[in-house]
Amino acid sequence: MTRARSSLIDPGSTPYYHCMARCVRRAYLCGEDHLTGKSFEHRRQWVVDRLQALVSIFAVEVCAYAVMSNHYYVVLHINSRDVESWSRDEVLQRWTALFAGPVLVQRYMSRASLSSSELSRVDEYVDEYRLRLKSVSWFMRCLNEYLAREANKEDGCKGRFWEGRFKSQALLDEAALLTCMAYVDLNPIRAKLAPTPEQSDYTSIQKRIGKTAGAADIKQPSMLKAFQCQGQNPDEALPYILHDYLELVDWSGRVVRADKKGSIPEGAPPILTRLEIDSDEWLKTMSWNNRFYRAAGRLKAMKAYALNTGQQWLQGLHICSRLFKAC
Structure with a gap:
């Protein structure tokens, strides 16, 4: 059942949201049309450039993103504290x-x-x-309307470019945020568009790795929300250590590919243990959009979110109870 966007995006429940927009019919955001031979690869940079421009204006921060051929994913954080001080x-x-x-x-x-x-x-x-300026809906509107106008102008056409406004999922706790960010960063690898995270073009993980590689003083791209190890105030940074996250994404990418033919390698990065995430359920959750709909998080957080948004039931409650152990 369709619900009003205002009832789905509730900063009081969580400041983190996973959003996705997909092109209508056979419209191309990026990639190459094999029927006509026309390439739209240059449009990937449009998405990244527009995200960077909007981050400098809105009190909305980008935690992760991946630009695919006919859709993109982005994980956003609402920085309510900053906007109130303006x-x-x-x-x-x-x-x-x-x-x-x-x-x-x-x-x-x-x-x-x-x-x-x-x-x-x-x-x-x-x-x-x-x-x-602290609204995810307005942020996504300013992103999607700009991309649609530019694409229609280049294609010499009019009409709808996106299937709808955008889809959103509330990320209710640190475990859900970590899982979703890794899912987004691994999209090109799962689609067999790149063999490693550092070769995954137009993703946040590649941007972070490129900035980190060989640097004595780790500084992340200004368009991305910082990790804790960068000297940020813990209240202003993502609740993880950068190196742990990079190790986790690399481990998850290897296991997702290897799991199709063999078993899960022994051992797991420390962050999985700290967040009490079940390894087997983690691997299944790399098919994120097939498991969650409106929100994701530990069972207690999911039930509280349903109550706050006036819903009696949420898709994924059973999965969350198995994936994220109760605290």
Whole structure:
């Protein structure tokens, strides 16, 4: 049953969301059309560039992304604390970098003299824009509308480019976030488009590895949310160590390929033990979208999310109870 986006994205339940958008019919986001021989590979960079531009404007951070041929995945974090600290001018500067805004806002930005009632109206706009700048829906809208316009302009056509707005899943705890980020980063490997994470073009894992390789002082790309080992305040960083995460993704990628013919190699990265994730269930969950729908997390978090969003049942409750052991 279709539900309103406002009931699915609840920052009070979790600031982390997994989103996916897919092209309609045979439209190509990227890749090569084997029927016509036309390549759309250059469009992959459109997605990355637009993500980087939006991250510099919104209070929404990118944790992971992967750009595929006719769809893309992105894991987002809502940074509510930052947006509340922005001044009136900063909010308006950020919003008007995307939209011109009403005449009154344009006058304020041009430093025209305004009456007290006009300033009050400007502040109402600021309150509205502040909410939008921490909205996953507005972030995804500004991403998808831009890509659709650019693709239609290049193709010389009009009409729908995406199947729908976008699909979203709430990631209710650290275990769900870790699982989903690894799933996203491993997409090109699972699709046999790349043999290793460092060769997975247009993914967050490749961007992190490229920045980390050979560096004495590890600095992650500015467009990606940082890991704890980068000297960040723990409250502002992803709840994992970068090297542990890279090791985990590499291990998961090897096992997913090997598991089709043989057994799971002995041993597991420490982070799996710390988060109490069952190894066998982890491997099955590399088919993420077939197991979860609206949300993912430990059983207690799933039940609380269902209650908060007015749902009596969520797909994946049994799977979550097996994958993520109760704390």
